Amino acid sequence: MIRVVLPAQLRTLADVAGEVQLDVDGPVTQCAVLDALEARYPVLQGTIRDRATQRRRGFVRFFAGEEDVSHDPPDALLPDAVAAGTEPLYIVGAIAGG
Protein backbone atom coordinates (compact mmCIF):
# COMPACT_ATOMS: atom_id res chain seq x y z
CA MET A 1 0.00 0.00 0.00
CA ILE A 2 1.45 3.35 -1.09
CA ARG A 3 0.77 6.36 1.08
CA VAL A 4 0.40 9.84 -0.43
CA VAL A 5 0.01 13.15 1.37
CA LEU A 6 -1.77 15.77 -0.71
CA PRO A 7 -1.68 19.54 -0.19
CA ALA A 8 -4.75 20.98 1.47
CA GLN A 9 -6.24 22.43 -1.71
CA LEU A 10 -6.11 19.06 -3.46
CA ARG A 11 -7.47 17.23 -0.42
CA THR A 12 -10.46 19.53 -0.56
CA LEU A 13 -10.82 18.97 -4.25
CA ALA A 14 -10.64 15.18 -3.96
CA ASP A 15 -12.82 15.26 -0.85
CA VAL A 16 -10.37 13.29 1.27
CA ALA A 17 -9.06 13.80 4.78
CA GLY A 18 -5.56 12.81 5.80
CA GLU A 19 -3.38 10.52 3.76
CA VAL A 20 -4.46 8.70 0.62
CA GLN A 21 -3.61 5.02 0.33
CA LEU A 22 -3.16 3.49 -3.11
CA ASP A 23 -2.44 0.12 -4.66
CA VAL A 24 0.26 0.41 -7.27
CA ASP A 25 0.99 -2.44 -9.64
CA GLY A 26 4.60 -2.97 -10.66
CA PRO A 27 7.56 -0.70 -9.92
CA VAL A 28 6.74 2.16 -7.58
CA THR A 29 7.68 5.23 -9.59
CA GLN A 30 6.39 8.81 -9.53
CA CYS A 31 4.52 8.10 -12.71
CA ALA A 32 2.94 4.89 -11.39
CA VAL A 33 1.83 6.56 -8.17
CA LEU A 34 0.35 9.55 -10.01
CA ASP A 35 -1.40 7.24 -12.46
CA ALA A 36 -2.98 5.38 -9.56
CA LEU A 37 -3.84 8.62 -7.77
CA GLU A 38 -5.54 10.11 -10.84
CA ALA A 39 -7.38 6.87 -11.53
CA ARG A 40 -8.83 6.92 -8.02
CA TYR A 41 -9.51 10.68 -8.07
CA PRO A 42 -10.07 11.83 -11.67
CA VAL A 43 -10.66 15.39 -10.46
CA LEU A 44 -6.92 15.60 -9.80
CA GLN A 45 -6.08 15.15 -13.47
CA GLY A 46 -4.28 18.27 -14.60
CA THR A 47 -3.68 19.63 -11.12
CA ILE A 48 -0.35 17.92 -10.41
CA ARG A 49 0.96 17.35 -13.92
CA ASP A 50 -0.02 18.74 -17.28
CA ARG A 51 -2.71 16.64 -18.92
CA ALA A 52 -1.13 16.77 -22.35
CA THR A 53 2.59 16.52 -21.59
CA GLN A 54 2.41 14.73 -18.21
CA ARG A 55 5.09 17.14 -16.98
CA ARG A 56 4.97 18.16 -13.32
CA ARG A 57 3.39 21.57 -12.83
CA GLY A 58 6.04 24.13 -11.98
CA PHE A 59 4.91 24.92 -8.44
CA VAL A 60 4.30 21.31 -7.41
CA ARG A 61 7.08 19.40 -5.66
CA PHE A 62 7.50 15.77 -4.63
CA PHE A 63 9.25 14.91 -1.36
CA ALA A 64 10.14 11.36 -0.34
CA GLY A 65 12.53 10.02 2.29
CA GLU A 66 13.40 13.58 3.29
CA GLU A 67 14.62 14.25 -0.23
CA ASP A 68 13.22 16.47 -2.98
CA VAL A 69 12.62 14.01 -5.79
CA SER A 70 10.77 16.50 -7.99
CA HIS A 71 13.48 16.52 -10.61
CA ASP A 72 13.95 12.77 -10.77
CA PRO A 73 12.72 11.15 -13.99
CA PRO A 74 9.05 10.16 -13.72
CA ASP A 75 9.96 6.52 -14.23
CA ALA A 76 12.68 6.47 -11.54
CA LEU A 77 11.97 4.27 -8.55
CA LEU A 78 10.81 6.07 -5.41
CA PRO A 79 12.70 5.31 -2.17
CA ASP A 80 12.18 1.86 -0.65
CA ALA A 81 10.39 3.35 2.37
CA VAL A 82 7.73 4.82 0.09
CA ALA A 83 7.44 1.60 -1.88
CA ALA A 84 7.07 -0.34 1.37
CA GLY A 85 4.45 2.07 2.69
CA THR A 86 6.42 3.01 5.79
CA GLU A 87 6.74 6.61 4.58
CA PRO A 88 4.44 8.67 2.40
CA LEU A 89 5.14 10.46 -0.83
CA TYR A 90 4.51 14.12 -0.13
CA ILE A 91 2.95 16.18 -2.93
CA VAL A 92 3.58 19.77 -1.98
CA GLY A 93 2.61 23.17 -3.28
CA ALA A 94 5.81 25.19 -3.43
CA ILE A 95 6.11 28.08 -0.97
CA ALA A 96 5.80 30.86 -3.51
CA GLY A 97 3.50 33.82 -3.66
CA GLY A 98 1.16 33.02 -0.81
Place this chain on the structure above:
Amino acid sequence: MSGVRILVGTRKGAFILTSDGLRSSWDVAGPYFGGWELYHVKGSPADPNRLYASQSTGWFGQLVQRSDDGGQTWEPVGNDFRYDGVPGTHQSYDGTPHPWEFARVWHLEPSLTDPDTVYAGVEDAALFRSADGGATWQELSGLRGHGSGPAWQPGAGGMCLHSILLDPRDADRMYIAISAAGVFRTDDGGTTWRPTNRGLQSEHIPDPDAEVGHCVHHITLHPSRPDVLFMQKHWDVTRSDDGAETWYEVSGDLPTDFGFAIEVHAHEPETIYVVPIKSDSEHYPPDAKLRVFRSRTGGNEWEPLTNGLPQSHCYVNVLRDAMAVDSLDPCGVYFGTTGGQVYASPDAGDHWDPIVRDLPAVLSVEVQTLP
Protein backbone atom coordinates in the same frame (compact mmCIF):
# COMPACT_ATOMS: atom_id res chain seq x y z
CA MET B 1 -41.40 38.19 -4.97
CA SER B 2 -38.51 38.35 -7.38
CA GLY B 3 -34.97 38.22 -6.09
CA VAL B 4 -31.35 38.82 -6.94
CA ARG B 5 -28.39 36.47 -6.74
CA ILE B 6 -24.90 37.97 -7.02
CA LEU B 7 -22.06 35.66 -7.99
CA VAL B 8 -18.76 37.00 -6.72
CA GLY B 9 -15.37 35.65 -7.75
CA THR B 10 -12.40 36.59 -5.54
CA ARG B 11 -8.72 35.85 -5.13
CA LYS B 12 -9.51 33.26 -2.47
CA GLY B 13 -12.88 31.75 -3.31
CA ALA B 14 -16.39 32.46 -4.53
CA PHE B 15 -19.28 34.04 -2.64
CA ILE B 16 -22.99 34.15 -3.37
CA LEU B 17 -25.03 37.11 -2.15
CA THR B 18 -28.81 36.89 -2.28
CA SER B 19 -31.65 39.27 -1.61
CA ASP B 20 -35.30 39.69 -2.36
CA GLY B 21 -36.48 42.27 -4.86
CA LEU B 22 -36.12 45.09 -2.37
CA ARG B 23 -32.36 44.58 -2.34
CA SER B 24 -32.01 46.05 1.12
CA SER B 25 -30.87 43.04 3.15
CA TRP B 26 -28.56 40.32 1.95
CA ASP B 27 -27.53 36.79 2.79
CA VAL B 28 -23.86 36.01 2.22
CA ALA B 29 -22.79 32.44 1.47
CA GLY B 30 -19.25 31.19 0.97
CA PRO B 31 -16.42 30.96 0.51
CA TYR B 32 -16.82 28.26 -2.08
CA PHE B 33 -13.51 26.75 -3.19
CA GLY B 34 -11.66 28.63 -0.45
CA GLY B 35 -8.02 29.27 -1.22
CA TRP B 36 -8.54 29.11 -4.98
CA GLU B 37 -8.79 32.03 -7.37
CA LEU B 38 -12.27 32.36 -8.84
CA TYR B 39 -11.80 34.48 -11.92
CA HIS B 40 -15.43 34.23 -12.96
CA VAL B 41 -18.77 32.73 -11.93
CA LYS B 42 -21.77 33.05 -14.22
CA GLY B 43 -25.26 31.60 -14.53
CA SER B 44 -27.05 30.31 -17.59
CA PRO B 45 -29.71 32.68 -18.95
CA ALA B 46 -31.64 29.58 -20.02
CA ASP B 47 -31.59 27.94 -16.57
CA PRO B 48 -30.72 30.18 -13.63
CA ASN B 49 -29.88 27.21 -11.44
CA ARG B 50 -27.08 26.21 -13.81
CA LEU B 51 -23.90 28.03 -12.80
CA TYR B 52 -20.37 27.74 -14.08
CA ALA B 53 -17.26 28.77 -12.14
CA SER B 54 -13.64 29.14 -13.18
CA GLN B 55 -11.43 27.90 -10.35
CA SER B 56 -7.66 28.08 -10.58
CA THR B 57 -4.37 28.61 -8.83
CA GLY B 58 -0.86 29.06 -10.09
CA TRP B 59 0.06 25.87 -8.26
CA PHE B 60 -2.60 23.42 -9.35
CA GLY B 61 -3.97 24.86 -12.57
CA GLN B 62 -7.49 25.16 -13.83
CA LEU B 63 -10.77 23.56 -12.89
CA VAL B 64 -14.29 24.32 -14.01
CA GLN B 65 -17.07 23.81 -11.51
CA ARG B 66 -20.74 23.42 -12.35
CA SER B 67 -23.78 23.77 -10.15
CA ASP B 68 -27.32 22.68 -10.98
CA ASP B 69 -28.94 24.10 -7.86
CA GLY B 70 -28.02 27.75 -7.92
CA GLY B 71 -24.68 27.28 -6.18
CA GLN B 72 -25.66 25.17 -3.19
CA THR B 73 -23.63 22.21 -4.49
CA TRP B 74 -20.93 22.03 -7.11
CA GLU B 75 -19.37 19.39 -9.31
CA PRO B 76 -15.97 19.65 -10.99
CA VAL B 77 -16.31 19.11 -14.72
CA GLY B 78 -13.77 19.17 -17.52
CA ASN B 79 -10.44 20.95 -17.26
CA ASP B 80 -8.76 19.70 -20.41
CA PHE B 81 -8.13 22.83 -22.49
CA ARG B 82 -5.94 21.85 -25.40
CA TYR B 83 -5.18 24.22 -28.23
CA ASP B 84 -6.17 22.91 -31.60
CA GLY B 85 -3.20 21.68 -33.65
CA VAL B 86 0.27 23.12 -33.27
CA PRO B 87 -0.23 26.20 -31.10
CA GLY B 88 2.43 28.43 -32.67
CA THR B 89 3.63 31.63 -31.06
CA HIS B 90 2.47 35.06 -30.04
CA GLN B 91 4.61 37.97 -28.85
CA SER B 92 6.08 37.97 -25.39
CA TYR B 93 6.33 41.16 -23.31
CA ASP B 94 9.73 41.83 -24.86
CA GLY B 95 8.53 41.31 -28.42
CA THR B 96 10.09 37.89 -28.90
CA PRO B 97 7.99 34.91 -30.05
CA HIS B 98 6.46 32.93 -27.19
CA PRO B 99 4.64 29.60 -27.54
CA TRP B 100 0.94 29.64 -26.76
CA GLU B 101 0.51 28.18 -23.26
CA PHE B 102 -2.78 27.68 -21.47
CA ALA B 103 -2.82 29.43 -18.09
CA ARG B 104 -6.43 29.89 -16.92
CA VAL B 105 -10.02 30.65 -17.80
CA TRP B 106 -10.78 34.33 -17.39
CA HIS B 107 -14.41 34.38 -18.47
CA LEU B 108 -17.24 31.88 -18.86
CA GLU B 109 -20.17 32.84 -21.06
CA PRO B 110 -23.13 30.44 -21.01
CA SER B 111 -25.28 30.22 -24.13
CA LEU B 112 -28.39 32.36 -24.19
CA THR B 113 -30.56 29.34 -25.01
CA ASP B 114 -28.85 26.08 -24.01
CA PRO B 115 -27.67 25.49 -20.41
CA ASP B 116 -25.16 22.87 -21.57
CA THR B 117 -23.39 25.15 -24.01
CA VAL B 118 -20.83 27.52 -22.56
CA TYR B 119 -17.89 29.49 -23.93
CA ALA B 120 -14.59 30.01 -22.13
CA GLY B 121 -12.19 32.86 -22.77
CA VAL B 122 -8.71 31.83 -21.71
CA GLU B 123 -5.12 32.97 -21.23
CA ASP B 124 -3.09 32.62 -23.49
CA ALA B 125 -5.85 34.12 -25.56
CA ALA B 126 -8.20 31.63 -27.15
CA LEU B 127 -11.87 30.78 -27.17
CA PHE B 128 -13.18 27.34 -26.18
CA ARG B 129 -16.70 25.94 -26.28
CA SER B 130 -18.34 23.11 -24.41
CA ALA B 131 -21.65 21.64 -25.56
CA ASP B 132 -21.92 19.10 -22.73
CA GLY B 133 -22.11 21.21 -19.62
CA GLY B 134 -18.40 21.76 -19.32
CA ALA B 135 -17.38 18.10 -19.47
CA THR B 136 -15.30 18.56 -22.65
CA TRP B 137 -13.92 21.65 -24.33
CA GLN B 138 -13.04 22.34 -27.95
CA GLU B 139 -11.13 25.34 -29.18
CA LEU B 140 -12.73 27.62 -31.78
CA SER B 141 -9.34 27.86 -33.37
CA GLY B 142 -10.29 30.12 -36.25
CA LEU B 143 -9.82 32.98 -33.79
CA ARG B 144 -6.32 32.18 -32.62
CA GLY B 145 -5.54 31.07 -36.16
CA HIS B 146 -6.26 34.54 -37.50
CA GLY B 147 -3.24 35.77 -39.42
CA SER B 148 -2.54 38.43 -36.82
CA GLY B 149 -2.12 35.86 -34.02
CA PRO B 150 1.70 35.86 -34.01
CA ALA B 151 1.59 39.64 -33.38
CA TRP B 152 -0.70 39.52 -30.35
CA GLN B 153 0.96 40.46 -27.10
CA PRO B 154 0.01 40.28 -23.43
CA GLY B 155 -1.36 43.15 -21.41
CA ALA B 156 -0.08 43.60 -17.88
CA GLY B 157 -2.46 40.95 -16.59
CA GLY B 158 -1.50 38.38 -19.20
CA MET B 159 -2.70 37.72 -22.74
CA CYS B 160 -6.28 37.03 -21.87
CA LEU B 161 -9.53 36.68 -23.74
CA HIS B 162 -11.76 38.40 -21.21
CA SER B 163 -14.97 39.48 -22.95
CA ILE B 164 -17.46 37.31 -24.84
CA LEU B 165 -20.66 38.90 -26.15
CA LEU B 166 -23.37 36.77 -27.73
CA ASP B 167 -25.75 38.54 -30.09
CA PRO B 168 -29.29 37.72 -28.93
CA ARG B 169 -30.65 38.44 -32.39
CA ASP B 170 -28.21 36.31 -34.37
CA ALA B 171 -26.83 33.09 -32.91
CA ASP B 172 -23.96 33.12 -35.41
CA ARG B 173 -22.61 36.48 -34.30
CA MET B 174 -20.25 36.86 -31.36
CA TYR B 175 -17.77 39.46 -30.24
CA ILE B 176 -14.72 38.77 -28.14
CA ALA B 177 -11.99 41.02 -26.79
CA ILE B 178 -8.38 40.25 -26.01
CA SER B 179 -5.88 42.23 -24.03
CA ALA B 180 -3.81 43.24 -25.94
CA ALA B 181 -5.05 42.41 -29.41
CA GLY B 182 -8.47 44.04 -29.56
CA VAL B 183 -12.00 43.13 -30.59
CA PHE B 184 -12.80 40.30 -33.01
CA ARG B 185 -16.17 39.39 -34.51
CA THR B 186 -17.54 36.19 -36.00
CA ASP B 187 -20.63 35.96 -38.17
CA ASP B 188 -20.54 32.21 -38.65
CA GLY B 189 -20.80 30.84 -35.13
CA GLY B 190 -17.10 31.04 -34.36
CA THR B 191 -15.54 29.38 -37.39
CA THR B 192 -13.95 32.51 -38.83
CA TRP B 193 -13.11 35.81 -37.19
CA ARG B 194 -11.94 39.24 -38.18
CA PRO B 195 -10.56 42.11 -36.13
CA THR B 196 -12.99 44.99 -35.69
CA ASN B 197 -10.97 47.83 -34.19
CA ARG B 198 -11.25 50.62 -36.73
CA GLY B 199 -11.36 53.98 -35.04
CA LEU B 200 -9.50 52.97 -31.89
CA GLN B 201 -6.46 55.06 -31.02
CA SER B 202 -3.82 53.63 -28.67
CA GLU B 203 -0.73 55.72 -28.07
CA HIS B 204 1.15 52.91 -26.35
CA ILE B 205 1.55 50.85 -29.53
CA PRO B 206 3.81 51.72 -32.46
CA ASP B 207 0.91 52.33 -34.86
CA PRO B 208 -1.83 53.99 -32.78
CA ASP B 209 -4.63 53.02 -35.19
CA ALA B 210 -3.37 49.53 -36.04
CA GLU B 211 -5.79 46.79 -37.02
CA VAL B 212 -4.77 44.76 -33.94
CA GLY B 213 -2.76 45.41 -30.79
CA HIS B 214 -5.20 47.50 -28.76
CA CYS B 215 -5.46 46.81 -25.05
CA VAL B 216 -9.23 46.53 -24.77
CA HIS B 217 -10.23 46.13 -21.13
CA HIS B 218 -13.91 45.28 -21.47
CA ILE B 219 -16.80 45.44 -23.92
CA THR B 220 -20.53 45.25 -23.34
CA LEU B 221 -23.83 45.70 -25.15
CA HIS B 222 -27.52 46.02 -24.43
CA PRO B 223 -29.51 43.00 -25.63
CA SER B 224 -32.24 45.14 -27.19
CA ARG B 225 -29.76 46.87 -29.45
CA PRO B 226 -26.89 44.46 -30.09
CA ASP B 227 -25.23 46.51 -32.83
CA VAL B 228 -24.27 49.14 -30.26
CA LEU B 229 -21.22 48.21 -28.23
CA PHE B 230 -19.46 50.08 -25.46
CA MET B 231 -15.79 49.67 -24.61
CA GLN B 232 -13.49 50.58 -21.76
CA LYS B 233 -10.07 50.53 -23.34
CA HIS B 234 -6.74 50.84 -21.53
CA TRP B 235 -7.25 54.54 -22.08
CA ASP B 236 -10.50 55.82 -23.65
CA VAL B 237 -14.14 54.95 -23.35
CA THR B 238 -15.49 54.26 -26.82
CA ARG B 239 -18.63 53.04 -28.56
CA SER B 240 -19.62 51.50 -31.84
CA ASP B 241 -23.00 51.90 -33.50
CA ASP B 242 -22.40 49.43 -36.30
CA GLY B 243 -21.54 46.07 -34.78
CA ALA B 244 -17.94 47.01 -33.96
CA GLU B 245 -17.13 47.96 -37.55
CA THR B 246 -16.07 51.41 -36.36
CA TRP B 247 -15.49 52.91 -32.93
CA TYR B 248 -15.43 56.45 -31.66
CA GLU B 249 -14.44 57.96 -28.36
CA VAL B 250 -17.08 59.03 -25.82
CA SER B 251 -14.83 59.72 -22.82
CA GLY B 252 -16.13 63.30 -22.81
CA ASP B 253 -15.87 64.95 -19.42
CA LEU B 254 -14.67 61.96 -17.40
CA PRO B 255 -11.94 62.88 -14.90
CA THR B 256 -9.79 60.13 -16.44
CA ASP B 257 -10.67 57.71 -19.21
CA PHE B 258 -8.53 54.86 -17.89
CA GLY B 259 -10.43 52.04 -16.23
CA PHE B 260 -11.55 48.47 -16.52
CA ALA B 261 -15.29 47.97 -16.01
CA ILE B 262 -18.14 49.23 -18.18
CA GLU B 263 -21.80 48.25 -18.00
CA VAL B 264 -25.17 49.20 -19.55
CA HIS B 265 -28.39 49.92 -17.66
CA ALA B 266 -30.88 47.07 -18.01
CA HIS B 267 -33.72 49.20 -19.38
CA GLU B 268 -32.02 52.28 -20.83
CA PRO B 269 -29.64 51.33 -23.64
CA GLU B 270 -28.06 54.80 -23.65
CA THR B 271 -27.31 54.76 -19.92
CA ILE B 272 -23.84 53.42 -19.22
CA TYR B 273 -21.58 53.15 -16.19
CA VAL B 274 -17.81 53.25 -15.76
CA VAL B 275 -15.45 53.52 -12.80
CA PRO B 276 -12.59 55.84 -13.76
CA ILE B 277 -9.18 54.81 -12.48
CA LYS B 278 -6.35 57.32 -12.22
CA SER B 279 -3.84 55.74 -14.61
CA ASP B 280 -2.25 52.55 -15.83
CA SER B 281 0.46 52.87 -13.19
CA GLU B 282 -1.84 54.09 -10.41
CA HIS B 283 -4.63 51.56 -10.23
CA TYR B 284 -6.82 53.54 -7.85
CA PRO B 285 -9.51 56.20 -8.24
CA PRO B 286 -8.55 59.81 -8.98
CA ASP B 287 -8.45 62.04 -5.90
CA ALA B 288 -8.87 58.90 -3.75
CA LYS B 289 -12.65 59.14 -4.29
CA LEU B 290 -14.53 56.06 -5.39
CA ARG B 291 -16.96 57.34 -8.00
CA VAL B 292 -19.09 55.55 -10.53
CA PHE B 293 -19.74 57.75 -13.53
CA ARG B 294 -23.05 57.46 -15.33
CA SER B 295 -23.87 58.75 -18.76
CA ARG B 296 -27.51 58.94 -19.81
CA THR B 297 -26.51 60.04 -23.30
CA GLY B 298 -24.48 57.03 -24.40
CA GLY B 299 -21.25 58.73 -23.44
CA ASN B 300 -19.53 62.11 -23.56
CA GLU B 301 -21.63 63.64 -20.77
CA TRP B 302 -20.99 61.95 -17.42
CA GLU B 303 -22.20 62.51 -13.88
CA PRO B 304 -20.38 61.26 -10.78
CA LEU B 305 -22.34 58.95 -8.48
CA THR B 306 -20.96 59.19 -4.97
CA ASN B 307 -23.79 58.73 -2.47
CA GLY B 308 -22.66 55.96 -0.14
CA LEU B 309 -19.24 55.50 -1.72
CA PRO B 310 -16.00 56.46 0.07
CA GLN B 311 -14.92 59.97 -0.91
CA SER B 312 -11.54 60.07 0.78
CA HIS B 313 -8.52 57.82 1.24
CA CYS B 314 -9.84 55.23 -1.20
CA TYR B 315 -7.23 53.30 -3.17
CA VAL B 316 -9.07 50.28 -4.50
CA ASN B 317 -9.51 49.18 -8.11
CA VAL B 318 -12.56 47.79 -9.89
CA LEU B 319 -11.56 45.07 -12.32
CA ARG B 320 -12.99 44.45 -15.78
CA ASP B 321 -15.54 41.75 -14.92
CA ALA B 322 -16.47 43.20 -11.53
CA MET B 323 -19.56 45.27 -12.43
CA ALA B 324 -23.02 44.04 -13.37
CA VAL B 325 -26.69 45.05 -13.38
CA ASP B 326 -29.91 43.30 -12.49
CA SER B 327 -33.07 43.61 -14.57
CA LEU B 328 -35.46 44.76 -11.86
CA ASP B 329 -37.13 48.15 -11.97
CA PRO B 330 -35.41 50.34 -10.95
CA CYS B 331 -32.26 48.76 -12.29
CA GLY B 332 -29.78 47.56 -9.67
CA VAL B 333 -26.09 48.18 -10.25
CA TYR B 334 -23.34 46.24 -8.45
CA PHE B 335 -19.58 46.29 -8.38
CA GLY B 336 -16.76 44.72 -6.41
CA THR B 337 -13.37 46.16 -5.51
CA THR B 338 -9.87 44.89 -4.98
CA GLY B 339 -10.38 45.92 -1.36
CA GLY B 340 -13.05 43.26 -0.94
CA GLN B 341 -16.15 45.45 -0.92
CA VAL B 342 -19.22 44.66 -2.99
CA TYR B 343 -21.40 47.75 -3.43
CA ALA B 344 -25.04 47.69 -4.49
CA SER B 345 -27.29 50.41 -5.77
CA PRO B 346 -30.98 49.47 -6.03
CA ASP B 347 -31.80 52.74 -7.82
CA ALA B 348 -29.60 52.79 -10.92
CA GLY B 349 -26.63 54.32 -9.14
CA ASP B 350 -28.19 57.15 -7.14
CA HIS B 351 -27.46 55.53 -3.76
CA TRP B 352 -24.92 52.89 -2.82
CA ASP B 353 -24.42 50.61 0.13
CA PRO B 354 -21.83 47.93 0.73
CA ILE B 355 -23.29 44.43 0.88
CA VAL B 356 -19.98 43.14 2.25
CA ARG B 357 -16.81 45.02 3.08
CA ASP B 358 -14.08 42.53 3.75
CA LEU B 359 -13.99 39.80 1.11
CA PRO B 360 -10.74 38.86 -0.60
CA ALA B 361 -9.97 41.02 -3.62
CA VAL B 362 -12.94 40.85 -5.95
CA LEU B 363 -12.21 39.61 -9.47
CA SER B 364 -15.71 39.35 -10.88
CA VAL B 365 -19.34 40.19 -10.15
CA GLU B 366 -22.28 38.75 -12.05
CA VAL B 367 -25.95 39.19 -11.24
CA GLN B 368 -28.93 36.93 -11.77
CA THR B 369 -32.43 38.33 -11.52
CA LEU B 370 -34.62 35.52 -10.21
CA PRO B 371 -38.36 35.11 -10.73
